[in-house]
Amino acid sequence: MSKFITFEGMDGAGKSTHLAWFADALRQRGHDVIVTREPGGTPLGEQLREILLNQPMNIGTEALLMFAARLEHIEQVIKPALRAGKWVVSDRFSDASFAYQGGGRGLDWDKLSLLEQWVHADLQPDVTLFFDVPVEIARQRLTNNASLDRFEQEQADFFERVRAGYHRRVSQNPQRYVVIDAAQTINEIKRKLEVIISSI
Ligand SMILES: Nc1ncnc2c1ncn2[C@@H]1O[C@H](COP(=O)(O)OP(=O)(O)OP(=O)(O)O)[C@@H](O)[C@H]1O
Ligand SMILES: [Mg+2]
Numbered sequence: 001m002s003k004f005i006t007f008e009g010m011d012g013a014g015k016s017t018h019l020a021w022f023a024d025a026l027r028q029r030g031h032d033v034i035v036t037r038e039p040g041g042t043p044l045g046e047q048l049r050e051i052l053l054n055q056p057m058n059i060g061t062e063a064l065l066m067f068a069a070r071l072e073h074i075e076q077v078i079k080p081a082l083r084a085g086k087w088v089v090s091d092r093f094s095d096a097s098f099a100y101q102g103g104g105r106g107l108d109w110d111k112l113s114l115l116e117q118w119v120h121a122d123l124q125p126d127v128t129l130f131f132d133v134p135v136e137i138a139r140q141r142l143t144n145n146a147s148l149d150r151f152e153q154e155q156a157d158f159f160e161r162v163r164a165g166y167h168r169r170v171s172q173n174p175q176r177y178v179v180i181d182a183a184q185t186i187n188e189i190k191r192k193l194e195v196i197i198s199s200i
Helices: 015-028 043-054 059-083 094-104 109-120 135-142 156-172 186-199
Strands: 004-008 033-037 087-091 127-132 177-181
Touching (some): 059 094, 094 109, 127 156
Parallel strands (some): 004 087, 033 087
16 A cells, blocks of 8 residues: 655755665565655756745745645645555655744744645645754754755754744644654664654
8 A cells, every 4th residue: 555755854854864765665665666855846846946945035935836836746746656556755745834934934824724725635644754853963964065055044043943843743743743863873763764664
């Protein structure tokens, strides 16, 4: 049976570090897996990603474009894959909109809920791995990266609000999440993910 799994957490939490390996581990268990990401996941979505990560804009515009890219992603990629019995692993999904546009930018949570209802009332991830890490540690991990995007350039207080946004989301629907202490070493996290894989 197909499953929809999402990776969430702030910039520098370690999502991308573990994603390819995680997908391979699922494949080794016999699943047909596709890996995708947000914003992005389709040709139009990737164009919107480019704009979203680089072009300053109104907070509302930012949220609408995120969900516009997501609608394409769901209809063109996620739902067809799930219908075909595949497993879908996405680097970010709607929790990121609540965390960044809701928590970070302060956009009204109810507006985001409205967009979520519009765009995917009938779809939620089966499991969301939330890489939770103190802001300071995540920032340190990004300092080697020369070209930071519009979000990564934000200050620590923005990321404290992003983290709080994620926590609010987890508290609203705790059974969907596995919270990973992402301050641990890469090997410790890998061992935790191995345990998670054998339980899903
Ligand atoms: N547990 C860890 N301990 C130390 N360094 C780590 C750990 N996890 C990831 N890193 C390093 O931190 C940096 C950011 O990791 P990664 O790109 O996986 O984060 P991300 O969650 O995908 O961030 P973004 O949202 O910006 O894409 C990388 O250089 C990676 O090697
Ligand atoms: Mg990443």
